[in-house]
Amino acid sequence: MPPVALEGAARSTARRPSDRRTGRGQATCERLRRVAACLFVARGYAGVSLDEIVQAAGGSKTNIYAFYGGKEGLFVAAIEDALGEVLRPLTGADTRGLALEEGLTRLGRALLDALLTPEALALHRTLIGETGRFPRLGAAWYAAGPATSQRVLARFIAEAGGQGAEEAGGREAARLARLFHDMVAGDLQHRALFQSQPASADERADAVAAAVRALTAVMARGG
Amino acid sequence: MPPVALEGAARSTARRPSDRRTGRGQATCERLRRVAACLFVARGYAGVSLDEIVQAAGGSKTNIYAFYGGKEGLFVAAIEDALGEVLRPLTGADTRGLALEEGLTRLGRALLDALLTPEALALHRTLIGETGRFPRLGAAWYAAGPATSQRVLARFIAEAGGQGAEEAGGREAARLARLFHDMVAGDLQHRALFQSQPASADERADAVAAAVRALTAVMARGG
DNA sequence: CATGAATGATACTACCTGGTATCATTTCAT
DNA sequence: ATGAAATGATACCAGGTAGTATCATTCATG
Structure with missing residues (x-):
């Protein structure tokens, strides 16, 4: 991008x-x-x-x-x-041909690694404070950050997603991607931003694993 | 609180x-x-x-x-x-005796309504920028915000959660609460913070509904 | 090589702000 | 009531900064 x-x-x-x-x-x-x-x-x-x-x-x-x-x-x-640098590792991840769980796990880890970088966190903090003065930058950050992540995730889910995902087309994949994105990133990002607790590798792996299990459950049952 | x-x-x-x-x-x-x-x-x-x-x-x-x-x-x-004012509507919500989906829906809406308030967003922006200078405030915000929300959600899930939730005790309820919290709040909060798009009532209702469906799917299948 | 534009170094100007000092005025305990 | 302490209004100080002006130096082009 x-x-x-x-x-x-x-x-x-x-x-x-x-x-x-x-x-x-x-x-x-x-x-x-x-x-x-x-x-x-x-x-x-x-x-x-x-x-x-x-x-x-x-x-x-x-x-x-x-x-x-x-x-x-x-x-x-x-x-x-x-801005462009932040999500480089995510957009560069290669998930072609991977099974759903394997690919989600890989993307989830890449996402967390990118978001919890000291630089990404600092950029996040700086930007959020100046969104009022520079609205365009806020929009640009959303586009380069969450929106991009969700797009990458949605593409993979649509490809690898088996039963439920492709029926409803990209719309459903996008919804699932957003859920997955938020489940992976939400809490750990908050904690990193506000508590300055970096989240160990184990915690990250747990968070990704939980999100993967949850998403497969949702897809299997038609969330 | x-x-x-x-x-x-x-x-x-x-x-x-x-x-x-x-x-x-x-x-x-x-x-x-x-x-x-x-x-x-x-x-x-x-x-x-x-x-x-x-x-x-x-x-x-x-x-x-x-x-x-x-x-x-x-x-x-x-x-x-x-800080204390932000989540007042959530902590004050009464969900005693409600069925799982009904209670989750109500809590989810209360959470969104609280988080997307102009005051809550402004407080969020101000705090995140000053976490470096005032670490205690950042921790206090996490405790008064996400941590409190998750506790309220976990309590309800543990009570109303039927099959899977009570088996593993509060630990599992806390995990589910975190997933639900993040699915409800994640994207809409990001958009509000960075794009200054307030998210219509319909969007909020959709987000809550999607999160409720997803969480029930996870619980039914043992996420 | 010569010339005019682009660049660099520096000083300067308003202006603002956190913090302190001063002194008049109000409050309250005796 | 009265006097000491608390409070209010105001001026002041020191430091810092965005932005401008000036002039010497360097570069690109003919």
Whole structure:
């Protein structure tokens, strides 16, 4: 999946003196975005100052205002960059030809591993706090996160789902995917976000196993 | 459920010139906390200044430092106040004697109605952003939120749960409660938090119905 | 190589905010 | 009633930050 596009909003306020940009300029532009992403994700929008970003990345505030139009533009561009990375392991998982339970287990573990990464959790925290100021980012996060996960899961369920799933078409697979997604991620994600308890590998495996059993039960009985 | 106690941490930095407090003092102390709760919940810790709180609530910054020790103390006290209110409708729901599906439906709707309240969503957003600075508040939120919901659900499931549930004791009921909780709340809460789409009454009813069907399927088949 | 634009370093400006100090006013116990 | 303590209003301080301006330096292109 390509990174979600926010071009219009992000760049609208940016003053582009011209499109002739030096190679050096291009490089610092990207360096600023990368460094800003790390800092913003780790400490939130208000917790990072432009001076700090510049000091860590090189270049100068001149670049930030020329390229991104200001702090908000840089924030949007930086977060936008970071979004695509979060679910990489899930979207990259190969489940072709696997049996239902085996594939669900593999996808569930990949999902948990992706969601409970320190980076994913930090991004989640940062984003949720700024959804009011940057609604587009919130929508982009949902699209890149839960929506993407559910799509991947639904595709596999529709393929491997035997009896009940294919009858009602993709609609039913999507519903099952959402249930599975929430059963796998819900509680462990909450605990990680609020209690700072990382959830051991055993707990993750248990959660996935429980969700797999539950989903197969639902499918067998026509939930 | 009593409001979660954070006395030690919250008040530790507060300078109490003495315990003789005027009636007027007591009143403004509470007024400050109430007003601060509204503002903090709506706009986050960094988004509200002490001057603004004082201007809205009356009194003066002197009170804040005398009663709460500073901005952080006031924040903790204010959020602590707000926590108890969130799940009131769920903990107050009466499901005695109801059949399994009927009770689950009622509890599920109460849960969604509580979680998707604008105030609950705002509180969620504010808290998640400040979990790093105030870990105790994050834990308190989990205890007052998901943990409490799951306990209420588990109790009902253990009572009404017929065949499978009581065999394995409360352990199994707790597992089922967690699955149900996550199936009901997971996706709609995510969408509300990130997409600012409030989820219509129909969507809520559908989500609850799907979760109820799924849980009964799991219980019938021994998930 | 020369020139003008792009970039970098830096200083500066408003502005805001948490926290403290000051002093007038109110409250309450005696 | 009265005086000490609590409270309120206000001004002030120190620190920090987004954004702008300035000017030297570097780059790309003819």
